[in-house]
Amino acid sequence: MYYFDPHIHMVSRTTDDYETLARMGCVGMSEPAFWAGFDRGSADSFRDYFRQLTQFEKSRAEQSCVQHFTWLCINAKEAENVELSREVIKIIPEFLDLPGVLGIGEIGLNKNTKNEATIFLEHLDLAVDYNQQILIHTPHLEDKYPGTRMILDMLCGDQRLDHHRVLVDHVEEHTIRVVLDRGFWAGMTLYPVSKCTPARAADMVEMYGPERLLVNSAGDWGPSKPTAVPDFIMEMRKRGHSEATIRRVVYENPLEFFGQSDNFNFTPPELPETV
Numbered sequence: 001m002y003y004f005d006p007h008i009h010m011v012s013r014t015t016d017d018y019e020t021l022a023r024m025g026c027v028g029m030s031e032p033a034f035w036a037g038f039d040r041g042s043a044d045s046f047r048d049y050f051r052q053l054t055q056f057e058k059s060r061a062e063q064s065c066v067q068h069f070t071w072l073c074i075n076a077k078e079a080e081n082v083e084l085s086r087e088v089i090k091i092i093p094e095f096l097d098l099p100g101v102l103g104i105g106e107i108g109l110n111k112n113t114k115n116e117a118t119i120f121l122e123h124l125d126l127a128v129d130y131n132q133q134i135l136i137h138t139p140h141l142e143d144k145y146p147g148t149r150m151i152l153d154m155l156c157g158d159q160r161l162d163h164h165r166v167l168v169d170h171v172e173e174h175t176i177r178v179v180l181d182r183g184f185w186a187g188m189t190l191y192p193v194s195k196c197t198p199a200r201a202a203d204m205v206e207m208y209g210p211e212r213l214l215v216n217s218a219g220d221w222g223p224s225k226p227t228a229v230p231d232f233i234m235e236m237r238k239r240g241h242s243e244a245t246i247r248r249v250v251y252e253n254p255l256e257f258f259g260q261s262d263n264f265n266f267t268p269p270e271l272p273e274t275v
C-alpha cells in the first residue's frame with residue numbers, strides 16, 4: 001500500500017533509510033523543523049538548516065522516488081531563548097514561497113514555560129501574516145496533558161486561525177479527544193520508547209474513526225523507527241480493517257490536510273498499486 005509519512009526527520013536518517021521507505025510504499029513525507037539534539041549558537045545555523053530542509057533533503061528524497069515537503073520554525077526547546085527565536089522568526093519568510101514548504105512547524109511547548117508560550121504566540125502571528133498552515137508539537141510524558149491544554153487555549157484564543165489548517169501532533173489517549181473536538185487534525189506518533197505504539201494507534205482509530213487522524217513515525221536521531229507506519233498498516237490489517245480505512249489514514253488524510261497549502265505540489269503515483 002502506498003502511504004505518506006506526515007512527520008519524519010530525515011536529516012537524521014541515511015540514504016539507505018530513504019530507499020527502505022520507498023520500497024515499503026512511502027511515496028511522500030513531510031519534515032518539520034526540530035531540535036538537533038543540541039542548542040544551536042546563532043540564527044545563521046537555522047538559515048543553513050532551512051536550506052538543508054528545502055534543498056538538500058528534497059533532492060535526496062527525490063533520488064529514492066519519495067516526494068519531500070517541509071515545515072519551518074524554531075522548535076519549542078530552543079524557543080526558551082527568546083532573543084535567538086525572534087532572529088530566527090525573521091529569517092523564515094525568506095523560505096516560505098519555496099516549493100514544498102507547507103507552513104510553520106513543529107511549534108509547541110517543551111516544558112510549558114512562559115518563554116516557550118511567548119515564542120509560540122509569535123509563531124502564530126507569523127503563520128497568520130503569511131497565511132500558513134501550522135504543525136504543532138505537544139510535550140512528552142508528564143508535560144503532555146497540561147502542555148496540550150495550554151497549546152489549545154492559545155490556539156482557540158486566536159480568532160484568526162482556521163482550525164482545519166492546524167495539525168496537533170503526538171496525541172495520545174488522554175489528549176486526542178480534546179484536539180478533535182475543537183476541529184483540529186490530530187497526529188499519532190509511533191515511537192518505541194514513549195508516545196504511541198501501532199496497537200495503541202489502531203485502538204484510537206477504532207475509538208474515534210479515521211476522520212482528521214494521521215499516523216507518523218517521527219523517525220529522528222533518537223530511538224525511533226522510520227518504518228513504523230507500515231507496522232501500523234499491518235496492525236490494522238491483522239484486526240480486519242478494510243484497505244479503504246487504512247488507506248484513508250495513511251494516504252488520503254495526509255493529502256487532504258497538506259493539500260490546503262499552495263506549495264503542496266504532490267504528484268500521486270501512477271503505477272498500479274501493489275499490496
Ligand SMILES: [Zn+2]
Nearest residue numbers: 032034106218
Ligand atoms: Zn518531530
